[in-house]
Amino acid sequence: xxxxxxxxxxxxxxxxxxxxxxxxxxxxxxxxxxxxxxxxxxxxxxxxxxxxxxxxxxxxxxxxxxxxxxxxxxxxxxxxxxxxxxxxxxxxxxxxxxxxxxxxxxxxxxxxxxxxxxxxxxxxxxxxxxxxxxxxxxxxxxxxxxxxxxxxxxxxxxxxxxxxxxxxxxxxxxxxxxxxxxxxxxxxxxxxxxxxxxxxxxxxxxxxxxxxxxxxxxxxxxxxxxxxxxxxxxxxxxxxxxxxxxxxxxxxxxxxxxxxxxxxxxxxxxxxxxxxxxxxxxxxxxxxxxxxxxxxxxxxxxxxxxxxxxxxxxxxxxxxxxxxxxxxxxxxxxxxxxxxxxxxxxxxxxxxxxxxxxxxxxxxxxxxxxxxxxxxxxxxxxxxx
Numbered sequence: 001x002x003x004x005x006x007x008x009x010x011x012x013x014x015x016x017x018x019x020x021x022x023x024x025x026x027x028x029x030x031x032x033x034x035x036x037x038x039x040x041x042x043x044x045x046x047x048x049x050x051x052x053x054x055x056x057x058x059x060x061x062x063x064x065x066x067x068x069x070x071x072x073x074x075x076x077x078x079x080x081x082x083x084x085x086x087x088x089x090x091x092x093x094x095x096x097x098x099x100x101x102x103x104x105x106x107x108x109x110x111x112x113x114x115x116x117x118x119x120x121x122x123x124x125x126x127x128x129x130x131x132x133x134x135x136x137x138x139x140x141x142x143x144x145x146x147x148x149x150x151x152x153x154x155x156x157x158x159x160x161x162x163x164x165x166x167x168x169x170x171x172x173x174x175x176x177x178x179x180x181x182x183x184x185x186x187x188x189x190x191x192x193x194x195x196x197x198x199x200x201x202x203x204x205x206x207x208x209x210x211x212x213x214x215x216x217x218x219x220x221x222x223x224x225x226x227x228x229x230x231x232x233x234x235x236x237x238x239x240x241x242x243x244x245x246x247x248x249x250x251x252x253x254x255x256x257x258x259x260x261x262x263x264x265x266x267x268x269x270x271x272x273x274x275x276x277x278x279x280x281x282x283x284x285x286x287x288x289x290x291x292x293x294x295x296x297x298x299x300x301x302x303x304x305x306x307x308x309x310x311x312x313x314x315x316x317x318x319x320x321x322x323x324x325x326x327x328x329x330x331x332x333x334x335x336x337x338x339x340x341x342x343x344x345x346x347x348x349x350x351x352x353x354x355x356x357x358x359x360x361x362x363x364x365x366x367x368x369x370x371x372x373x374x375x376x377x378x379x380x381x382x383x384x385x
Contacts, residue, residue, distance in 0.1 A: 038336070038351055052292070056383055058341040062375060068338055069373040071365045074320045077311045077355040079298075080250050082289070084241035086261070087303040088210065088232045089292065095227035095307055099191055100199050102126030104218045104228075113209045121201040122159040122214065128222070130197035132188045137180035146170075147176035207233040210302065237295050239271070242286040250312050254275065257291055258309045258356065261300070269300070311355060319361040323354050325371040327380050336372040344372070346383055358362055 004205065044331035056068075102124040109121050153170035156162035192200045221229065241260055243251055253276055259269040268289075279289040291308070293300060326332045338347045349364030365371075372379060 004099050006144070018200075019325050025229055027091065042214060049128065051276075056342070056344065058344065058379065059340075061342055062379070066375050066379075067343070067373040069322045069325055069371045070359075071319055071321055071367055071369045073317050073367050074358070076316050076318055076360060078353075078359065079245055079355050080310045080312060082241040082243060082247075082308040082310060084239050084259075084289075084306045084308045086300045086302055086306055087238045087240050088234075088302050089236050089238050092205075092207070092233040092236070093123050093169060093210075094203075094205055094231045096121070096201065096204075096229040097227050098124065098201075098220050098222055098224065099197075100126045100128035100154075101221045102128065102199065102219070104216060104273045104305050105198075105222060106212045107212075107214065107216055109209050109212070109229075114207070115203045115205050115231070118201060119203050119207075121203055122218070124199040124201065125197060127197070128192060128196055132191055133195045133197065134186070136184040136195075137189045137285070139184035143174070143178040146174040150174040152200065192312070203229075203231055203269075205231055205233060207231045222275075234295055234298050234301075237293055237300050239269075239291040239300075239306050239308065241291065241310075242284070243288040243289055244281070249290060251310055252312075257310070258310045259291065259293070259311075260307045261304050263304060264299065267299075273323055298311065307359050318352070319365055319367065320358045321361060322373055323357050323359045325373050325376060326351065326359055326378055329380070334380065335366075336383075338370045338372050338377060344379065344383065346380065 017292055019072060103126075105123045105125055107122040109119075111113060115121070150170040150173070152163050153167050157164065157167040188195075192198075194200060208231070209229060210232045211227070213226055216227045241257075251273065253273050255273045259271065260267070261269075271291045271293045272288050274292045275290040277290070278372075280287050289308075289310075321335065325335050327336070332353050333349050335347050335349055337347045339345075346366055350362045352360045352362045354360070
């Protein structure tokens with residue numbers, strides 16, 4: 001900063017008219033005044049944030065709103081950032097395959113629809129179903145015939161017109177007819193129980209239709225390996241993260257993770273590593289990690305890209321404070337050390353690293369000291385005003 005000092009002398013003033021000793025005194029006075037002014041501005045420009053403002057007392061109204069944090073000695077955390085994506089919880093995914101062949105009719109749901117258990121998804125017109133219902137009717141009729149034959153043989157046996165062998169044969173025929181009827185009934189019920197030749201496709205669980213592979217009038221076969229509907233309960237989802245070989249030693253089961261997505265950039269989903277797949281994918285040479293997350297409101301959707309920050313811990317400990325207590329000013333971090341409403345000190349600190357909401361300190365604080373956690377910037381400005 002350049003400072004110019006101008007001392008105006010009247011035009012009529014002639015220094016040479018003064019005696020010699022007065023000329024020297026006059027010049028000395030001008031130099032002294034200039035030095036005093038320069039010193040004043042120099043002191044003002046080189047000022048730094050004050051260590052403490054004497055006489056400041058925090059108002060009661062502000063005191064009620066602040067939160068006090070404590071300096072602690074905690075295990076050092078490091079972070080490792082991985083790429084990943086949201087996936088279905090495979091434990092809660094149901095794939096529906098057609099048990100019969102036929103023509104699809106009357107599809108009632110679309111991909112993305114929420115459905116309830118036993119809700120109808122589609123109808124299939126099937127000759128198989130017609131065969132099952134016909135077998136049921138035939139078996140039921142055979143039971144009636146066998147029952148009448150057995151009753152008639154029993155009457156003839158009592159009258160001496162039929163032998164005991166005839167009666168036993170009639171009873172066996174009836175038992176076989178009942179067994180065949182029970183089998184036909186079970187087969188029909190397993191396939192929906194319809195007597196009209198149509199199979200009703202129903203959902204076995206509550207959830208979302210996440211995949212549909214059929215359209216109306218499509219002909220399907222029972223030996224098709226492709227499911228016609230996929231239902232998933234998205235109340236919780238998996239996040240699958242990729243770990244490259246160089247980072248495998250830094251992760252383990254139980255490590256906490258913070259997950260962010262492009263759809264919700266300001267929201268952090270917190271979880272823990274639930275499973276480590278101890279094999280490498282042969283195509284991209286990465287190992288998979290699985291994180292199970294609750295999904296209230298169904299915010300997380302399968303196939304979303306995710307950034308996974310793994311918090312790994314070391315065996316060493318050091319001083320740590322909540323990151324919210326830090327104030328950055330004049331290329332330096334500061335905290336406000338609180339002892340009482342009238343005893344608040346601005347303290348410079350050296351920050352080693354910040355992981356999540358914790359900052360690790362190498363210099364400037366001691367275990368147990370209390371720091372102002374909220375409204376810190378406001379109080380800092382008051383102390384420096």
